[in-house]
Amino acid sequence: MAISQDGWGRGGMALGRRDSLALLTDLYQFTMAYGYWRAGRQREPAEFELFFRRCPFQGGFALSAGLGECLAFLRGFRLREPEIEYLQSVLPSTMEKAFFDYLRTVDASEITVSSAPEGSIVFATVPLLQVKGPLLVVQLLETTLLSLVNYASLVATNAARFRMLAGPDKKLLELGLRRAQGPDGGLSASKYSYIGGFDWTSNVLAGNLYGIPVRGTVAHSYVMSFTSAMEVLFPMQTLKPLDGDEPVDFLPLAETWLRQVCQTLQVPYDRVNHGELAAFISYAIAFPHNFYGLVDTYSIMGSGVPNFCAVALALNQLGYHAVGIRVDSGDLGKQAREIRQVLRTCSANFQVPWFATIPIAVSNDVSERSLEELMQEGNEIDIIGIGTNLVTCPLQPSLGCVYKVTSSVGYSLTRGIIALNPSTHTPLTWEANVCLRFLAGLAFMDLMALEEEPPPRAGQEVAVLLLGRSEVARRVTPTAVEILHRTYFKDGQVCQALPSLLEIKSHAQASLSMLSPAHKRLQDPEPYQVAVTEKLHFLLSDLSRSSQ
Amino acid sequence: MAISQDGWGRGGMALGRRDSLALLTDLYQFTMAYGYWRAGRQREPAEFELFFRRCPFQGGFALSAGLGECLAFLRGFRLREPEIEYLQSVLPSTMEKAFFDYLRTVDASEITVSSAPEGSIVFATVPLLQVKGPLLVVQLLETTLLSLVNYASLVATNAARFRMLAGPDKKLLELGLRRAQGPDGGLSASKYSYIGGFDWTSNVLAGNLYGIPVRGTVAHSYVMSFTSAMEVLFPMQTLKPLDGDEPVDFLPLAETWLRQVCQTLQVPYDRVNHGELAAFISYAIAFPHNFYGLVDTYSIMGSGVPNFCAVALALNQLGYHAVGIRVDSGDLGKQAREIRQVLRTCSANFQVPWFATIPIAVSNDVSERSLEELMQEGNEIDIIGIGTNLVTCPLQPSLGCVYKVTSSVGYSLTRGIIALNPSTHTPLTWEANVCLRFLAGLAFMDLMALEEEPPPRAGQEVAVLLLGRSEVARRVTPTAVEILHRTYFKDGQVCQALPSLLEIKSHAQASLSMLSPAHKRLQDPEPYQVAVTEKLHFLLSDLSRSSQ
Known part of the structure; x- marks a missing residue:
């Protein structure tokens, strides 16, 4: 043959x-x-x-x-x-x-x-x-x-079953492309998940072909590709304030905020991962209006969340509002509650009211059972990403x-x-x-x-x-x-x-x-x-x- | 939108x-x-x-x-x-x-x-x-x-796991197109099941695109679409013997054989479904060299197998050899053994040696577990069709x-x-x-x-x-x-x-x-x-x- x-x-x-x-x-x-x-x-x-x-x-x-x-x-x-x-x-x-x-x-x-x-x-x-x-x-x-x-x-x-479990208010993001039966399986999954009640897909081609709203931010690989030494490699990263002309050097601004955040949260400043900080800064400069932090590459509470808060507060000082914070591992309900608490603390401490309500997005092999548990225990989650258990229908x-x-x-x-x-x-x-x-x-x-x-x-x-x-x-x-x-x-x-x-x-x-x-x-x-x-x-x- | x-x-x-x-x-x-x-x-x-x-x-x-x-x-x-x-x-x-x-x-x-x-x-x-x-x-x-x-x-x-269970000699047919994640999911399933050790696919497009050997015979709907009254509707159905010119009217020939088979197997002639007989006859006339019987639309032992044997023996009289018999429901191992016994009885009784070894094909939601059981108990199965449990990988x-x-x-x-x-x-x-x-x-x-x-x-x-x-x-x-x-x-x-x-x-x-x-x-x-x-x-x- x-x-x-x-x-x-x-x-x-x-x-x-x-x-x-x-x-x-x-x-x-x-x-x-x-x-x-x-x-x-x-x-x-x-x-x-x-x-x-x-x-x-x-x-x-x-x-x-x-x-x-x-x-x-x-x-x-x-x-x-x-x-x-x-x-x-x-x-x-x-x-x-x-x-x-x-x-x-x-x-x-x-x-x-x-x-x-x-x-x-x-x-x-x-x-x-x-x-x-x-x-x-x-x-x-x-x-x-x-x-x-x-x-x-x-x-x-x-x-539709996931939507019923999640209730009408949570945003549901389908992200199963890489787990579906090849390219067309992935397209079908995106299209029909949307019909069934999902809000968004990560699948760009499904967005293009079917008009489904697409969403996405960063992966761990992005965060991991930055190191603490990164800032010496690249030209000074500056950002213009929303209502100003004079670009501000963003790294020292974020570092200043990080010290304050660490003090407030009682997190040791030298334990925070500075590669992660560099990654967040690069993303904030790229997307000042759409800053999103993926906070579980290293230690969530010891690094990811303080870094996120620091960068988001630095952005806030320049007039920009962060749009979300994301966790992709571990006990999602518990972590979301802890993160919400930190956001509230920063909100009160630094007098930034909107900070308390920054949307929290989670994803980590969410299944019907785990979503049911999440919903029963009450949670601080705003956005849920579901891949494998949506598109492969394992039940x-x-x-x-x-x-x-x-x-x-x-x-x-x-x-x-x-x-x-x-x-x-x-x-x-x-x-x-x-x-x-x-x-x-x-x-x-x-x-x-x-x-x-x-x-x-x-x-x-x-x-x-x-x-x-x-x-x-x-x-x-x-x-x-x-x-x-x-x-x-x-x-x-x-x-x-x-x-x-x-x-x-x-x-x-x-x-x-x-x-x-x-x-x-x-x-x-x-x-x-x-x-x-x-x-x-x-x-x-x-x-x-x-x-x- | x-x-x-x-x-x-x-x-x-x-x-x-x-x-x-x-x-x-x-x-x-x-x-x-x-x-x-x-x-x-x-x-x-x-x-x-x-x-x-x-x-x-x-x-x-x-x-x-x-x-x-x-x-x-x-x-x-x-x-x-x-x-x-x-x-x-x-x-x-x-x-x-x-x-x-x-x-x-x-x-x-x-x-x-x-x-x-x-x-x-x-x-x-x-x-x-x-x-x-x-x-x-x-x-x-x-x-x-x-x-x-x-x-x-x-x-x-x-x-590959199914192939290891089945051993090298059984023929494995992939038939999962209708259970895969849409058209392209079905194509991927056919292509990569073949790589993993399947012999054939039922998916014609996979055959056309990838050169995989395709197989298929009839569904229950074909058998059910014929009734006992069907023969009055259509022109006389005749078939030329393999080495002769004079077409033979096939229906009376098959009915004669059916009476003999029923006597040999001690099956009541009037309990045999004559719509099923009509379906088998139509298929035998269409494919005299490739006659295949799907025998579980009605009663397997009371109708399907006697009808199959009758038509296959009628074909044999004209010089043609049936190529297979298929069961798509029930206890596959047990039925295959019973069918083999009937084939052997007919072989001996009517002195048609090849009849004892007609390939038996089975399919009915075959899974790793059920295939393992089939293989352990020994069986008379030659061909196994697997769909859902192959292409959706439920494990x-x-x-x-x-x-x-x-x-x-x-x-x-x-x-x-x-x-x-x-x-x-x-x-x-x-x-x-x-x-x-x-x-x-x-x-x-x-x-x-x-x-x-x-x-x-x-x-x-x-x-x-x-x-x-x-x-x-x-x-x-x-x-x-x-x-x-x-x-x-x-x-x-x-x-x-x-x-x-x-x-x-x-x-x-x-x-x-x-x-x-x-x-x-x-x-x-x-x-x-x-x-x-x-x-x-x-x-x-x-x-x-x-x-x-």
């Missing part, structure tokens, strides 16, 4: 030169397609549903995400000549050439996709997507749609969506409810499931019904069966009924105005606010009710019996 | 239209770069090392992977005008314009990268990559290099590589060992760590030394200190010494012939064969020894003291 240098290493840009993801699928989709085609079934109408069987993270809900990318994929879906040639090279040579000619004509122009709006709360067994169209095409789309929805929804849900690293046939001629024949046109063998009637959400103030039930059934109305009693939980109908009366799905793709076109990422994010929070706290609980939530109408229940029972 | 439809949804192809990954990094790399630049340090020589602190999965080794993509990234590394403009729009407006002019000139032409060959066994604290060059550029590369190496090495190592979803400064003017000043050119402030000598591997038959120790030290030679005693485990030197005598790292990138060019993916895969197996079983044990391995020379030990101790 000879693979050219260009072929296997485009620096994470494997998808760079393609306009279509039609080959980003499992091979068996093409062998099945051939089976359908050989049996003359390629244009048979079919409907598949994409859903998950259990809510992720043992929780009570998920956020649907990835719809926008699915629609873009569908719009561009077709097999180009080099792709057809590749398929011919790997599939059995006994396959008829005419099949590949047929594949050349295949696109998504006869596909219809309905879905809840991206960012909606969704529940186990209720479809995230319904895909209708010719059997062969609907089958070919499976893996790519799953690939675009599974991780997107998983990480959006994970982000459940895969959502496990499936894509199942719910209607085809075969299925419908089993049900024995549709007539066939004897010449074309296509069904004369075509039915599909309708998904509804019942509300009584909050959402309390999702209902799947047949399209032919008169839709339940607000205020009207309706008989339903809880899916998989009972064989006995119960009666419920919603005060409001929402049609969950809209048609997003039809006749080869996206047929809804698509929201911006920020609008999707807002929709996600609005959607979550319609769910009771009992269902939103991160552990042992009360299961949300998913039901079917009596008529659909009987059909499903028949189907289940006939396939045994 | 208005984002165009094109901007946020290119169907997983976010990276599609870019030639550079220079923005695929954390924002703080640019704020730090500005800090260095403002301090006049942008061209200061620096060296960073990329390494992990603990072997993944509580194991004793990792496979290094991602080097090829890192080199491709470096070759294309520069910031283009729209990228510069974006950076200017999100970074503080007080930053000097001249910095962005400087960024416009930045590329990797002064960067030197050394590394072990891709696919080598690597150990905690020993660098996977050493990156030398101007401080500002070396810093800017951090996140992208981490993103390209972390997941690649993690999933290659995970694949440890992130490798956690870091990228640390090991040498810069600041560092070297601390060590006090280099002279500076007083006019340019650049060091007159420049030193780096050298990584060596000691062998005595098998590899037994990795040693880090200073470049200035005379390299240890085979057969010569050398004093070393085990890193982090002892302050006392010990003497070892390797029978062979390998220089672990080669220079892969220099003067803006890749300076080694890069191996094909298959060559990397072979190197990985060869590299693993140099490691003792005690180090390769999946649980509680004996730790591999990583050591430093006495001279490097003293330098590191000095450095550690000086930064406290």
